[in-house]
Amino acid sequence: MDIFENVIPREKLRSNEPLKxxxxxxxxxxxxxxxxxxxxxxxxxVVQIAKSHQIPxxxxxxxxxxIIKDKGIRGITMSLSHFDQIKVHEDTIxxxxxxxxxxxxxxxxxxxxxxxxxxxxxxGSTGGAIYMNAGAYGGQVDDxxxxxxxxxxxxxxxxMSREDMKLSYRNSIFKDNEYIILEVTFRLQKGxxxxxxxxxxxxxxxxxxxxxxxxxxxxxxFKRPEGHFVxxxxxxxxxxxxxxGGAEISLKHAGFIINADHATAQDxxxxxxxxxxxxxxxxxxxLETEVIFLGE
Numbered sequence: 001m002d003i004f005e006n007v008i009p010r011e012k013l014r015s016n017e018p019l020k021x022x023x024x025x026x027x028x029x030x031x032x033x034x035x036x037x038x039x040x041x042x043x044x045x046v047v048q049i050a051k052s053h054q055i056p057x058x059x060x061x062x063x064x065x066x067i068i069k070d071k072g073i074r075g076i077t078m079s080l081s082h083f084d085q086i087k088v089h090e091d092t093i094x095x096x097x098x099x100x101x102x103x104x105x106x107x108x109x110x111x112x113x114x115x116x117x118x119x120x121x122x123x124g125s126t127g128g129a130i131y132m133n134a135g136a137y138g139g140q141v142d143d144x145x146x147x148x149x150x151x152x153x154x155x156x157x158x159x160m161s162r163e164d165m166k167l168s169y170r171n172s173i174f175k176d177n178e179y180i181i182l183e184v185t186f187r188l189q190k191g192x193x194x195x196x197x198x199x200x201x202x203x204x205x206x207x208x209x210x211x212x213x214x215x216x217x218x219x220x221x222f223k224r225p226e227g228h229f230v231x232x233x234x235x236x237x238x239x240x241x242x243x244x245g246g247a248e249i250s251l252k253h254a255g256f257i258i259n260a261d262h263a264t265a266q267d268x269x270x271x272x273x274x275x276x277x278x279x280x281x282x283x284x285x286x287l288e289t290e291v292i293f294l295g296e
Contacts, residue, residue, distance in 0.1 A: 001033065003053060007045045012036045012082075019068040019295075022060065022079060024123060025218040027265050028068025029295060031077040038082050040182060047180065048155045050076050057153070058294060059180055061098060061125030065132060065219045069265045069295035080127060083182075091188055092146065097127030097181040101134065104186065109200060114191025115144040120200040121207040123219065127181040131174045132290070133167045137203050142167035146187040153178040170223050170290050212250040215258035218291045221272060222255065225285050231255040233285060237278045244271045265293070 001013060017034040020026045037043045050057035056075030060066060063081075080098035086107050087094050093113070095104045101124055105116040118139025122129060130148060133141050145167070148160050166173040174181065207213070222230045234240065234254035242249045245267030248260040257271055276287050 003049055004035070004046075007049065008035060008037065008042055012038070012042070017077075019060075019063075019072060019077070022081070023063030023066055023068055023218070024216060025063075025067055025263075025268070026216040026259050027070075027263050027268065029070050029072025029265075031073050032075055034077045034079060036079050036082045043078070043080070043083065043180070043182065044151060044155050044157075046076065046078050047151060047153060051153060051155070060294070061128040061131075062100065062123070064122075064124035065128065065291050067218050067265050067268055067291055067293050069293060071296045073295040081125065084125075091190070093186045093188065094183060095126040095186070096183050097125060097130075099126045100124075101126050101129040105200065108186075108188055109193065109196050112190055112193045112196070113188035114196050115139075115188040116186065117196060117199045117203060121204055126184050130165065130167075130181055130184055131172055132170055133172050134170075137206070140167075140169075144186045144188060146185045148181050148185070149183040150179040150181050153180075157182070210253055212252040212256050212258050215250070215260060217250070217256050217258045218268070220255055221257050221289060221291050222275075223288045223290045225287060228283075228285055229255075230287065233279050233283055233287075234275060237275075237282050239275060239278060242271070242274070244274065247271045249275070265295075269293070 014034045017031045019028040019031050035046055058073050058077045060079050083096045083098040085096045086099050088111050093104055093107055101119045101122050104126055105119040108116040118136050122134050122136055129141050145162055150160055151157050224230055231254040240249050240254045241251050246261040246263030247267035248258050250256040250258050279285055279287055
């Protein structure tokens with residue numbers, strides 16, 4: 001902790017922090033050191049200190065589509081969830097990476113911008129949404145993103161265009177390299193405020209009706225395989241309601257695994273493996289996980 005003296009305020013540092021308190025699914029071990037920076041300068045300082053002292057550095061956002069393994073994360077874990085400012089400039093919205101993508105969509109509504117309605121129920125950070133190229137109900141991030149300011153693990157800042165990010169279905173360049181997303185610019189179109197609000201209300205009602213929001217979960221566990229729906233495949237394998245430990249395949253939506261009773265990351269991993277093996281044996285379809293496991 002002494003290496004951060006005069007660089008990061010002490011109240012933004014925590015030792016042996018339970019990471020289950022920082023993810024939607026509420027599982028996982030401890031972080032050796034958890035840091036919540038709120039400025040670009042603090043983020044740069046953390047990155048440079050980690051590099052110069054050869055300390056492993058793991059980045060998390062809101063933790064909505066992440067499972068932290070049961071032994072936690074060694075080294076430094078930097079959560080960008082407090083780095084969350086949103087501003088509007090002409091026909092763009094500029095959001096820091098820790099801002100809720102839901103809040104960005106609401107800002108769009110407030111200013112009469114259309115294009116982000118699909119994001120009104122996605123429970124994650126803006127950085128996470130870019131990292132995953134998040135989408136729902138026929139829209140996804142690459143429809144509206146213009147650019148992203150990033151920092152390399154050497155502490156160098158740069159701006160990436162939409163093309164640079166190589167966005168595809170639930171994928172981006174950020175999965176294969178060491179860039180840390182600082183800020184994202186969305187370019188939007190002016191629309192009818194009442195129509196935008198109505199669309200967001202409709203999508204919110206659909207989500208509440210279909211998803212098990214009353215339980216902790218990591219969101220949608222698997223990517224959609226071409227020509228299939230994940231939930232239908234799992235249902236047709238008669239797996240709905242199956243439980244390992246405290247992790248259970250939701251009866252409301254088979255594509256979700258809920259934390260029904262003090263689940264562990266190991267419970268989740270075993271249940272995910274069971275689903276993959278069963279679906280492959282019955283339908284010859286190889287499911288790919290959308291959720292990301294971190295730690296050891």
